[in-house]
Every structure is written in structure tokens, then in C-alpha cells.
Amino acid sequence: MRKVFCCVLFSWLFANAYSQQPEDIRWNPSNGMNFVEFLEAWEPGVPVNEDDNFFISRVKLKERFENAKTQVHPELNTARQLCWWTPMGDGKKQWKSFPRNCFEADNFNMWQYVDIHGNWGDGWFRVPGVFNDVAHKNGVRTGCVLFINWGEPVKAPGDRVYDLLSRLTAKDEYGRFKYAGKLIRFLKYYRIDGIGINPEGIWDADIAAEVQDFFAELHVQAERLGLKGFHVDWYDSNGNLGRLSFGQNALQDRNRDWFQKESRVVTNMFMLNYNIDTWGGNNDPMGESARNAVRYGRSSYDVYAGFYLRGRGLSSYDAEPRAGKGWEVLKDKSVSVCLWGEHDRNNIHNASYEYGNDPLTVQNTYLRKLEYFFTGGTRNPANVPAVTNTITTVNEKDMRRFHGISTFFPARSTIQELPFVTRFNLGNGLFFNKEGQSVNNLPWYNVGMQDWMPSWRWWITGRDGRVPADAIACDFVFEDSWFGGSCLKLHGATGYSKVRLFKTNIPVHGKVELAFTYKANDNTGSRLKVLLSKVGTEDQFIEIPVGQAVKPNKWQTMECKLEDWGIREGDRIACLGLLVENTTEDYEMFVGELSLADPRVRYKPVRPGISTAKVIREYRDSMDFKLVWNVLPLVNREKDMPVMNEAVDTWYFEVYVKESPRGKPRLVATTTSWAAYVCGVPVAPGGNVLWLGVRAIAPDGKRMSRMTWEKIERVR
Numbered sequence: 001m002r003k004v005f006c007c008v009l010f011s012w013l014f015a016n017a018y019s020q021q022p023e024d025i026r027w028n029p030s031n032g033m034n035f036v037e038f039l040e041a042w043e044p045g046v047p048v049n050e051d052d053n054f055f056i057s058r059v060k061l062k063e064r065f066e067n068a069k070t071q072v073h074p075e076l077n078t079a080r081q082l083c084w085w086t087p088m089g090d091g092k093k094q095w096k097s098f099p100r101n102c103f104e105a106d107n108f109n110m111w112q113y114v115d116i117h118g119n120w121g122d123g124w125f126r127v128p129g130v131f132n133d134v135a136h137k138n139g140v141r142t143g144c145v146l147f148i149n150w151g152e153p154v155k156a157p158g159d160r161v162y163d164l165l166s167r168l169t170a171k172d173e174y175g176r177f178k179y180a181g182k183l184i185r186f187l188k189y190y191r192i193d194g195i196g197i198n199p200e201g202i203w204d205a206d207i208a209a210e211v212q213d214f215f216a217e218l219h220v221q222a223e224r225l226g227l228k229g230f231h232v233d234w235y236d237s238n239g240n241l242g243r244l245s246f247g248q249n250a251l252q253d254r255n256r257d258w259f260q261k262e263s264r265v266v267t268n269m270f271m272l273n274y275n276i277d278t279w280g281g282n283n284d285p286m287g288e289s290a291r292n293a294v295r296y297g298r299s300s301y302d303v304y305a306g307f308y309l310r311g312r313g314l315s316s317y318d319a320e321p322r323a324g325k326g327w328e329v330l331k332d333k334s335v336s337v338c339l340w341g342e343h344d345r346n347n348i349h350n351a352s353y354e355y356g357n358d359p360l361t362v363q364n365t366y367l368r369k370l371e372y373f374f375t376g377g378t379r380n381p382a383n384v385p386a387v388t389n390t391i392t393t394v395n396e397k398d399m400r401r402f403h404g405i406s407t408f409f410p411a412r413s414t415i416q417e418l419p420f421v422t423r424f425n426l427g428n429g430l431f432f433n434k435e436g437q438s439v440n441n442l443p444w445y446n447v448g449m450q451d452w453m454p455s456w457r458w459w460i461t462g463r464d465g466r467v468p469a470d471a472i473a474c475d476f477v478f479e480d481s482w483f484g485g486s487c488l489k490l491h492g493a494t495g496y497s498k499v500r501l502f503k504t505n506i507p508v509h510g511k512v513e514l515a516f517t518y519k520a521n522d523n524t525g526s527r528l529k530v531l532l533s534k535v536g537t538e539d540q541f542i543e544i545p546v547g548q549a550v551k552p553n554k555w556q557t558m559e560c561k562l563e564d565w566g567i568r569e570g571d572r573i574a575c576l577g578l579l580v581e582n583t584t585e586d587y588e589m590f591v592g593e594l595s596l597a598d599p600r601v602r603y604k605p606v607r608p609g610i611s612t613a614k615v616i617r618e619y620r621d622s623m624d625f626k627l628v629w630n631v632l633p634l635v636n637r638e639k640d641m642p643v644m645n646e647a648v649d650t651w652y653f654e655v656y657v658k659e660s661p662r663g664k665p666r667l668v669a670t671t672t673s674w675a676a677y678v679c680g681v682p683v684a685p686g687g688n689v690l691w692l693g694v695r696a697i698a699p700d701g702k703r704m705s706r707m708t709w710e711k712i713e714r715v716r
Contacts, residue, residue, distance in 0.1 A: 061191075065416055066078055121145075143233055215266045259298070374457070413505075440667065460498065498578075541577070655694050
């Protein structure tokens with residue numbers, strides 16, 4: 001624990017000594033111009049400025065697969081969608097989800113239950129690339145939001161939003177929208193999957209009609225230009241003519257033009273207000289909305305029941321958290337769910353200060369609360385509390401009674417290719433480890449570096465298939481790591497705990513190698529086996545012993561070939577997990593890495609070329625710098641579109657510093673972006689020059705490109 005205490009102290013000192021400045025990264029793509037003027041001049045492939053790489057996502061939206069036999073509840077309907085319409089960021093809208101020099105931040109990690117992350121914290125149309133990277137990796141569509149405040153006029157020239165929308169919806173001499181196609185190309189270029197709008201203003205009827213038609217045309221252009229997963233998110237607060245009204249809190253003819261205009265799709269995520277059971281004399285708003293959606297030619301699951309994660313906590317309405325309503329009603333309604341809260345940061349994160357405000361306490365509280373909320377108050381989706389509508393807070397005591405999103409939604413996954421590598425890194429830390437050794441003690445946050453997270457938190461069963469009374473405890477911890485700033489910790493006494501970790505559909509063969517890296521606190525043995533099952537026999541697990549001989553407090557790795565365990569060509573892995581047996585109360589096991597890789601595949605990550613290397617500011621014995629690079633592939637598969645990391649055999653990049661040509665390189669950052677902004681890097685005082693370096697790391701996490709170095713003058 002000394003390591004954590006020292007790092008917490010260092011984090012506090014660091015936060016007071018160094019602070020990133022928003023102006024260090026140029027966020028505004030229009031450089032002060034109106035966005036439409038900028039869009040007129042913008043062309044794909046031409047950088048907006050030297051910081052453009054910070055905003056380009058380098059990970060394509062991955063496809064999810066379905067396998068009911070690896071669902072906790074096989075009967076759950078996978079057509080029901082979940083939108084997490086909250087901010088992702090620092091609570092100030094300065095850095096949002098941008099990498100920065102702090103530890104405490106929103107490292108949201110329950111992507112497996114989310115279909116759309118509407119990203120309330122980022123406005124039209126600038127989103128950090130790393131946010132899109134981690135969402136896309138998990139098959140989650142992303143967005144950005146135009147916020148219109150309650151009662152704000154959208155009626156005439158001079159009104160803020162009217163000016164933007166009237167120009168954006170301008171038409172050419174043929175009556176076609178001038179900017180619809182170009183806006184879609186812009187979104188596709190930066191890999192932003194959709195847009196959202198909080199429309200609570202008072203609209204002019206003409207501009208309302210134009211925006212409806214414009215949204216419909218965006219869908220046409222997205223189909224034509226190949227922007228997969230495009231969506232428009234909408235909060236139902238206005239009628240067809242723009243009048244501010246919640247009506248009967250249902251999809252009806254009075255507001256249908258914001259949902260479907262004649263035969264054209266206008267919006268995809270149509271969020272109704274927070275009154276699920278009854279409103280304005282309507283005793284069945286969700287049922288009526290579902291029926292009307294079908295009548296309009298759409299899926300009923302394009303209608304989203306709204307939940308507000310603050311005053312209404314986890315119930316449907318703050319004044320009436322009564323049984324038999326809200327979530328209980330929703331069980332039998334064919335609609336989706338949208339969770340809003342709030343303007344600056346998501347309210348589960350915002351409510352994680354109840355035990356204190358030191359960063360480590362907040363992060364641990366937030367991790368627990370995410371698991372309570374998504375998988376239920378027991379933190380085991382196989383045995384959750386009964387569905388309830390009586391919880392009105394997001395306090396931990398109350399959340400332990402919550403039934404969990406997993407009661408309504410199965411965990412989804414995109415893990416269906418080799419290599420599969422996870423180091424259980426949450427995307428932030430009080431230090432950074434590489435292969436179990438500390439390479440720097442700087443606090444950091446980069447959610448784009450988040451690893452594959454377990455599909456279930458925590459699906460644990462005993463020998464009889466039921467949840468055991470003495471289930472092993474599973475937690476993410478920041479006290480140690482194999483790579484990054486966190487790892488998985490198994491601890492406590494259990495007789496038999498089968499822990500299903502990853503829902504997969506990975507094609508394998510006998511030569512594929514499995515590796516498992518772990519660290520025990522004593523020499524009593526690992527008490528562990530790695531589990532895997534195959535598609536077609538999902539409930540029949542192959543047990544691979546980790547080995548009982550351990551070196552206390554030392555990271556070690558078990559490796560084997562799958563052919564040694566009966567795996568043959570054509571098999572697919574359906575589930576990966578762990579079996580823990582016969583442990584005592586003082587048992588502690590850290591899990592640092594789990595991987596499947598084909599040793600016959602030789603990755604050749606392309607060496608990056610540095611385009612910008614700049615010291616931003618310098619202190620007595622440290623500095624802040626910015627490094628931007630490009631990677632030139634032999635072939636760009638999409639003309640005028642950014643190159644994806646997978647096209648250049650890259651998972652992520654490592655950024656280094658050295659103080660002389662032959663000096664020892666020091667790893668100071670990792671990122672999936674083609675740019676890094678690093679603060680508070682220790683340097684020896686008095687020098688005149690530094691060398692900044694970058695190299696690419698292959699998808700297997702082992703092979704790497706050659707290093708590229710750039711000599712820079714220090715700021716004096």
C-alpha cells in the first residue's frame with residue numbers, strides 16, 4: 001500500500017505544480033469563423049491545424065456478434081437499445097475525455113451494455129479521438145450534442161442557434177441542402193458516428209421544418225457516403241412546429257415529424273421525458289409510443305424511455321418513486337432506454353464523493369457504482385435484486401438494492417478476432433508500469449488506452465451452476481499493474497468460483513498460444529485455472545492449470561499452445577474465464593494479462609514520422625510538450641479518409657524522452673492517437689536540447705516499429 005499512498009501524495013503535489021491549459025490544444029475547427037464558413041473551406045485530407053490528429057479517431061466501429069448461449073439470461077431481447085447520454089470528461093468541459101495529467105477522471109468502462117454513447121459533454125462538432133477509439137473498439141456508436149437551453153429562442157436572425165441552423169440548412173439553386181453531404185464527410189473523417197440535439201427552445205415553425213428535412217437528408221447522405229452507424233439523437237420536448245411542449249410524453253402525431261417525416265427517417269434515438277407510467281392524462285405513454293412507431297413504419301425500439309440520473313435517481317419520477325411503476329412497467333414495453341445526467345459530467349461519477357474527495361477514493365467508489373448500476377447491486381448479473389422503482393438516489397447504500405441494467409440488457413461483445421490481448425488497464429493510473437516495472441510516477445488519464453474489459457461484473461458460479469455463498473471477490477485495483485495503471489485482483493476465501501470474464505467468438509487453431517500473467521502475495525500456490533469454452537459447447541469448459549509453484553510478489557507468466565488442450569482448426573472460443581478453488585481469507589492474486597495470439601502472424605507496425613515537436617512550457621525541472629506524427633501506409637484503402645491503426649499494423653504508440661543522443665529513453669505516454677500532449681515530464685535542469693521519440697506497437701503488444709526521434713530546443 002505504500003506505493004499507492006506515495007502516488008496519491010505525488011498526484012496531489014503534481015496537480016498543484018502543473019496544469020494543462022485549454023489553449024494548448026486548438027479545439028475550434030473553424031479558427032473563430034462560423035462553423036458553416038469553415039465547412040465550406042474544409043476538405044478531407046487537409047489538416048485543420050497542427051493539432052488535427054488529436055481529434056481523428058483511428059479505430060473503426062467494430063461489429064458486435066450475438067450468442068444467446070453465452071448470455072446470463074438467454075431470453076433477453078437484444079433488439080432493445082441503451083443510450084448513455086451523459087458527458088465523458090472532467091466536469092468542466094475544458095478537457096472532456098481528452099488525455100491529461102491527472103488520475104481522477106471518468107474512465108467509463110461498461111461499454112458492453114451500451115449501444116450509443118451520446119457524449120453530452122462534447123458540442124457540435126469536435127470530439128477527442130481517443131474517446132471515439134475506445135467506444136468503437138467496443139462496438140458503441142458515438143456522438144456530440146448541440147445544447148439549446150429551456151425557452152431559448154430559435155426564431156429569428158440574431159438568435160444563437162437560429163443563425164447556426166439557418167446557415168447549415170441552406171439550399172442551392174436546385175433546392176438541395178448545400179452542406180448535408182459535406183457534414184457527413186466531416187463526421188466520417190473524424191469518425192464521429194452521429195449528432196445529438198437538446199432542443200428545449202422555442203422554435204420558428206419554418207426553421208423547425210427545415211431542420212427536420214435536413215436531418216432526413218443526412219440519413220440519405222450517410223447511406224450514400226458509407227458512414228456506418230449514423231444516428232441523430234433527439235430529446236422530445238417540441239412539437240412538429242417547434243412549440244415547446246412535452247404533450248403526453250409519448251410519440252404521437254403532434255411530434256412525429258421529429259421522428260419520421262412521411263417515409264423519411266429524421267431521428268434514430270427518440271428520447272421521451274422521464275414519466276414512463278403516466279403523464280398528462282395518458283396512462284400508457286410507452287405502449288402508445290411503441291404502437292405509433294410501428295404505425296409510422298419504424299421499430300418500436302427507436303423510441304427510448306428516459307431516465308434522469310440525478311433528482312430522480314434510479315426511479316422514473318422523483319415525486320412518485322412507487323412500486324409497480326417505472327422500471328417495473330418497462331419490463332413489458334417494447335421500447336429502448338436512454339439515461340441522461342448531466343451537463344458537465346455523468347452523475348454516477350459526480351456522486352462518487354460520498355466517502356471523500358481524494359482521487360483514489362473517488363475512483364474506487366465510481367468503479368463500484370458503475371458495477372451496481374449496470375450489473376446490479378450484488379455485482380453478479382446471475383443473482384440480482386428484484387426490479388424496483390423505489391430508488392431515488394445514486395448513493396452506494398441505495399444502489400446495492402438496484403436490479404441493474406443487466407436485468408434488461410445482455411452484455412454485448414466485439415471480441416471475434418486474433419490477437420486478443422487484455423492487460424486489465426482502465427485507462428488511468430497513479431503511475432505507469434510496463435511489464436510489471438514502473439517506468440514513470442506521473443498520474444495520467446487516457447481512456448483510449450483502456451483494455452478489453454470483462455464482459456460481466458462478475459458472473460461467478462459454483463460447482464452446481466448457482467451463485468456460491470463464498471464467491472471469490474473480484475476488483476479492479478490501482479495498487480499494481482502489469483501494464484498501465486491498474487489490474488484485476490482476485491481475493492478472499494472460496495471453495496469453488498467459476499468466473500466468466502469474456503464473451504468471445506474468436507476463430508482459433510491448435511498453434512494459437514495462450515498466455516496468462518499473474519502475481520501472488522505468498523507462496524501457497526496460484527489456486528487458479530484458465531477456462532475456455534467453444535462455440536457449440538458453451539457450457540463445457542476446458543480447464544488449463546496455471547501452476548501451483550509461485551514466486552511471491554513476482555509477476556510470472558504461464559504459456560501453452562491450444563492444441564495441448566484439444567483445440568483444433570475451425571474451433572471458435574466462446575468464453576474465457578478463470579476458476580479459483582480452495583482459497584483462504586488472506587488469498588490475493590493480481591491478474592496482469594490474458595492473451596490469445598497466433599505466433600505464425602508477423603506484424604510489421606509502420607514507423608511513424610514526426611510532424612510537430614514542441615515544448616509548450618518549462619519549469620525548473622520539468623516540461624510540457626506536444627508531439628504529433630503521421631504514418632504513411634503503402635495503400636490508403638479509403639481515398640481522402642484517415643488511415644486506421646489496423647491498416648498500419650498498430651495497436652497504440654509509445655512516446656519517449658531522452659536528454660542526449662545516447663541517453664536512456666524514458667517512456668512518458670502511450671496513446672492510440674497520432675498525437676500526444678504530455679505535462680510535467682521530469683528533465684534535468686540546465687540543458688539546452690531534448691529528444692522526443694515515438695514508435696508504434698503491434699496488435700499483439702509485442703512487436704514494435706523502429707523509433708523516430710526529433711531534436712528540440714528547450715524553452716528558456
